[in-house]
Amino acid sequence: MSRRALITGITGQDGSYLAEHLLAEGYQVWGLTRGQANPRKDRVAKLIPDLSFVDGDLMDQGSLVSAVDLVQPDEVYNLGAVSFVPMSWQQPELVTEVNGTGVLRVLEAIRMVSGLGKSTGGGDGHGQIRFYQASSSEMFGKVVEAPQSERTPFHPRSPYGVAKAYGHYITQNYRESYGVFGVSGILFNHESPRRGAEFVTRKISLAVAQIKLGLQDKLLLGNLDAVRDWGFAGDYVRAMHLMLQQDRAKDYVVGTGRMHSVRDAARIAFEAADLDWEEHVVVDPALVRPAEVETLCADYGNARRELGWEPEVDFVELMRMMVESDLRQAGLERGHSELLAAAGW
Numbered sequence: 001m002s003r004r005a006l007i008t009g010i011t012g013q014d015g016s017y018l019a020e021h022l023l024a025e026g027y028q029v030w031g032l033t034r035g036q037a038n039p040r041k042d043r044v045a046k047l048i049p050d051l052s053f054v055d056g057d058l059m060d061q062g063s064l065v066s067a068v069d070l071v072q073p074d075e076v077y078n079l080g081a082v083s084f085v086p087m088s089w090q091q092p093e094l095v096t097e098v099n100g101t102g103v104l105r106v107l108e109a110i111r112m113v114s115g116l117g118k119s120t121g122g123g124d125g126h127g128q129i130r131f132y133q134a135s136s137s138e139m140f141g142k143v144v145e146a147p148q149s150e151r152t153p154f155h156p157r158s159p160y161g162v163a164k165a166y167g168h169y170i171t172q173n174y175r176e177s178y179g180v181f182g183v184s185g186i187l188f189n190h191e192s193p194r195r196g197a198e199f200v201t202r203k204i205s206l207a208v209a210q211i212k213l214g215l216q217d218k219l220l221l222g223n224l225d226a227v228r229d230w231g232f233a234g235d236y237v238r239a240m241h242l243m244l245q246q247d248r249a250k251d252y253v254v255g256t257g258r259m260h261s262v263r264d265a266a267r268i269a270f271e272a273a274d275l276d277w278e279e280h281v282v283v284d285p286a287l288v289r290p291a292e293v294e295t296l297c298a299d300y301g302n303a304r305r306e307l308g309w310e311p312e313v314d315f316v317e318l319m320r321m322m323v324e325s326d327l328r329q330a331g332l333e334r335g336h337s338e339l340l341a342a343a344g345w
Contacts, residue, residue: 006071008032008058008106009079010051011040013194014134018077018237019048025241030071032056032064032080058102064109068129072113075244077132078106081164084198085138088160096163103133103167107174107182116178128181130244133171135184136164137229137255137296147229147299150186150253168251175249183243185236188255188298191318192233193325200262201230204269205322209330211280212273219280222287224263229255229297232313232321242307255298256311268316272323 005022009015010031019029033041035055045051056067058080068076081099082088088095110116114128140148141157156162167184174180195202200221207219231254239254270277303309313321 002026002028003074004028004030004071005075005077006030006032006054006068006073007077007079008056009081009134010053011038011044012079012083013192013196013233014079014190014237014240015077016044016047016194017192017234018079018240019044019051021234021237021241023048023050028052030054030067030073032067058098058105061105061108064105065112068109068113073129075130075132076106076110077134077240078103078167079134081134082160084196085158085160088158088163092159095159096166099160099163100166100170104170107131107170107180110180111174111178114180116180128179130249131171131174131180131182132240132244133167133182133184134240135168135171135186135251136161137186137188137253137298139165139168139186140296143295146295147257147297148253149299150251150302172251181244181249183246183249184251185240185243186251186253187236187239188229188231188253188296190231190233190236191322193322194233195322201265201269201319201322202326204266205319205326206330207280208269208273208275208323209326211275212327213330215330217280218282219266220282220284220287221262221266222284224266224281224283225261227259227261227295227297229257229259230265230315230318231256231311232318235311235313239303239307239309242303242309246306250306252303252307253298253300254303254309255300256315257298257300258315259295259297260315264315265319268319269323272320273327 005027007015022029030052033053034057054067056063082095110129138161139154139156141161142155154165171182171184175182191201210216266277266281
């Protein structure tokens with residue numbers, strides 16, 4: 001009988017890549033979506049026809065219990081979050097409810113459906129539902145060492161990072177208190193052609209496509225010196241799955257171990273379209289974060305040694321992939337608009 005997986009955040013970049021990976025591994029996969037009409041649900045349903053859906057909301061405990069009870073999953077991946085860090089200063093309470101307390105609600109649903117009581121811990125599974133929590137390198141924040149490993153202390157510099165730290169620690173607590181097989185992947189920045197348009201790498205690749213087609217001229221960016229460890233989301237979902245296949249629950253850092261600046265990202269993306277980035281990029285002070293996280297770099301040695309995981313797509317290949325995808329899409333949309341205009345619409 002094939003294994004069953006439930007994914008929150010199914011309409012996001014990670015959710016879609018993970019669903020494809022698990023389906024390829026022979027799983028039955030359900031994605032959690034809120035009940036109202038959701039255009040993103042329609043898009044992911046067309047992208048992944050074999051995916052099933054179940055109603056649920058990270059802000060509604062009862063709906064999560066019902067979803068877990070209905071699906072009876074072997075594995076639950078909590079990827080649902082308000083994931084755009086700058087929004088966390090604008091709506092800190094919402095981000096805390098979803099990214100922090102939402103993790104607790106999923107864990108409670110698993111505990112209730114599994115019938116788990118108090119335990120001395122260990123998190124060895126006991127045939128119970130296995131849980132993956134999407135932790136974040138933003139928890140490291142004002143870093144005390146570089147690169148960052150599973151032993152590096154947290155000092156989050158945004159409400160987003162603070163909420164993610166709560167989700168990380170409550171997962172550890174349920175592992176130790178109730179014996180839940182719960183793990184957290186401390187993932188560093190990961191991008192793809194499916195990344196939201198508000199994230200800087202996708203913002204860059206979209207702008208390059210528009211500029212190449214003559215549809216815009218300038219790209220406004222914030223701190224060009226901000227440095228990140230960027231990888232490909234399609235690589236990182238493999239690590240998520242591997243974490244839940246181990247004999248004991250353990251948290252892992254996942255990244256590439258290589259740093260690039262926003263300036264590097266812009267240069268590579270514009271070069272992919274035979275453009276000079278300096279002719280088009282303008283620094284806008286309004287886009288600089290109130291408290292910047294400047295140096296994030298992963299020490300993913302444990303994931304390499306214990307999970308056998310390695311990133312396969314490097315940063316240059318990633319940025320080129322995103323630009324090429326956005327050029328294709330922008331060209332198709334432009335052609336569609338021109339056809340409509342010619343038809344008198």
